[in-house]
Amino acid sequence: MARLFIAEKPSLGRAIAAGLPKPHKNHKGYIETAQGDVVTWCIGHLLEQVEPDAYDSRYKKWDLADLPIVPEKWQLRPRQAAAAQLAVVKKLIKQFDQLVHAGDPDREGQLLVDEVIDYAKVSANKKANIKRLLISDLNLSAVKKALAQLQDNKAYMPLSVSALARSRADWLYGMNLSRAYTLLGKQAGYQGVLSVGRVQTPVLGLVVRRDQAIDSFVPHPFFQLDAIIAHPEGEIRARWQPSEACAKWQDEQGRVLSRPLAENVAQRIAGQTATVTEAERQQRKQAAPLPYNLSALQIDASKRFGFSAQKALDVCQQLYERHKLITYPRSDCRYLPKGHFAEANKILGAIKQGCETLSQACEGADAKRKGKAWNDSKVGAHHAIIPTAKVAPTSLSADEAKIYQLIARQYVMQFYPAAEYAEGKLIFDIAGGCFIAKGKVLTLAGWRALLPTNNTADSDTAPLPLMEKGDQGRCERGEIKDCMTEPPAAFTESTLLQAMTGIGRYVQNKALKEILRETDGLGTEATRAGIIELLVKRGLLTRQGKTLHASASGKGLIAALPDSATYPDMTADWERQLQDMADRQCAYHPFMQELTAQVTGLIETVKTSPPPASLSDLPAAPTKSFARKGRRTSGYRKRTAKAKPAANTKSTATSARATKARRKAAK
Secondary structure: EEEEEOOOHHHHHHHHHOOOOOOEEOOOOOOEOOOOOOOEEOOOOOEEEEHHHHHHHHHEEEEEEHHOOOOOOEEEEHHHHHHHHHHHHHHHHHHHHHEEEEOOOOOHHHHHOOOOOOOHOOOHHHHHOOEEEEEEEOHHHHHHHHOOOEEHHHHHHOOOOOOOHHHHHHHHHHHHHHHHHHHHEEEEEOOOOOOOOOOOHHHHHHHHHHHHHHHOOOOEEEEEEEEEEEEEOOOOOEEEOOOOOHHHHHHHOOEEOHHHHHHHHHHHHHHEEEEEEEEEEEEEOOOOOOEOOOOHHHHHHHHHHHHHHHHHHHHHHHHHHOOOOEOOOOOOOOOOOOHHHHHHHHHHHHHHOHHHHHHHHHHHOOOOOOOOEOHHHOOOOOOOEEHHHHHHOOOOHHHHHHHHHHHHHHHHHHHOOOOEEEEEEEEEOOOOOEEEEEEEEEEEOHHHHOOOOOOOOOOOOOOOOOOOOOOOOEEEEEEEEEOOOOOOOOOOOHHHHHHHHHHHHOOOOOOHHHHHHHHOOOOOOOOHHHHHHHHHHHHOEEEEOEEEEEOOOOOOOOOHHHHHHHHHHHHHHHHHHHHHHOOOOHHHHHHHHHHHHHHHHHHHHHHHHHOOOHHHHOOOOOOEEEEEOOOOOOOOOOOOOEOOOOOOOOOHHHHHHHHHHOOOOOO
């Protein structure tokens, strides 16, 4: 029986076709193989959530009295940019009795194809026989192996239900709260969209609270005391460790706040015997960092080149789609399938030929070295971002060359030995006080030889002389350093991305911290850049040089919202329930009912409370257009709209602008 394979994206569709018998016939939107099997594909989501006015025309006008908007029967519509491909897929679905679901092996990938099958009104009998193809590696051998191991699609329906719940929950929460607070802002004279979303609002909250901490910071002096100990091989500098008796002269971080105290200790130790009470020496190995996922690449691109997260993603898309020089860029994984190891020589050869700056590094690489990066058990829907075996052309733009070299260097590092350090620690007793000296010296560069010469991370400290427990020296003097506490650093693009990926430490509820540690953090690899850009283009965040700060509008919105909307705790709770849903431990309807009740309660609070004072003095709204990029996770169109609401107006044109603006508000 001929089969119809429905892939998530064209690149996956072509990889599947390559594993099927030839010759092939290429058609518009699908590939026909020799045995009659056909491979077609989606282009991300072919369908999207409808806007509120599709449920009731009165929702074209933003009115607080109409909230909350809770669809009784959820609807999808063809995404405008994908309508032609949807028509191709629907036509093919009707022609084949055997369907093979070939979405990515994750929640979103499962839903993406399932929703098209449902939209095509496939019969129950036909739906019961759908097979599932799971591919996380586009290498031909891996694709052929997967084609020989088709499974029942029914087994993966909980993933689809979980993704559907997240999509609808994002719509329900973002659509209602954004309208509510935009209307409150309008009452206070603000004419822009105050968007609220499960992910974007906690991100904004991070920046607002960091800015507040900086603004309210009051510096105070503190003092560090080092004992300078004479030794034939050179002076040893050991830092004083105050005892509990000194606690009242220290702050919460243990810093000494009293200079007279430090001066008194310095006087006591001068000329005294320094006796070693503990001596530690060890050789430490540091393995090469894993290949990049998107967030790690964006963070490094920001640090090295000052690229925004969106710019790094855009350049990656060019390298992937246009030049075919790197693998799938929106990956959240930093590991590689073991099957990829066989490609090492080809990829290293391509890097050597196409990237002059890494030519010598490729010469020194050991293609037989197989490190921890190759681990099938840790490869999910996609593997790490690495170069392909294609040689980079000389026509790459400067930005493309920079990103390609970052990715290529990280890959070449996998074939170098670990860096090795000699580390030492000496603890001295001087006049009854405890002093600690540490030293670290790089003894074998290994993969670190590939780092830029200006890289200072993990740099050496002065080596310690060889001393044993009981050995003695003479403390020549005590040196006091006057220091001043510094405020927390403002967020940059890279540190905000790091915060989003490690969001667990910002969760208030301790029981929920572990959930976000175990997940991918706040947002996904595909959406984080778009979230930051959306907040900037909405005028809620501003860029000031390399730093990101909350605008007056952003601060006012966070102050107006309840804490539950501005901290990532709710996201952690959602993620816990959605994962339980995927594991068949939680049902869809209780989750949605609880969320609906939560949204209803928030809307009622808005209706019955006066406009928050924080919204009464907002600046004029931004007028820039905005667009959100990346695979849909909350059901909104990828199109540009004016950030201007149409609350409490009868103008159809103005209402339409508000509706368009609101399409990006969730997430």
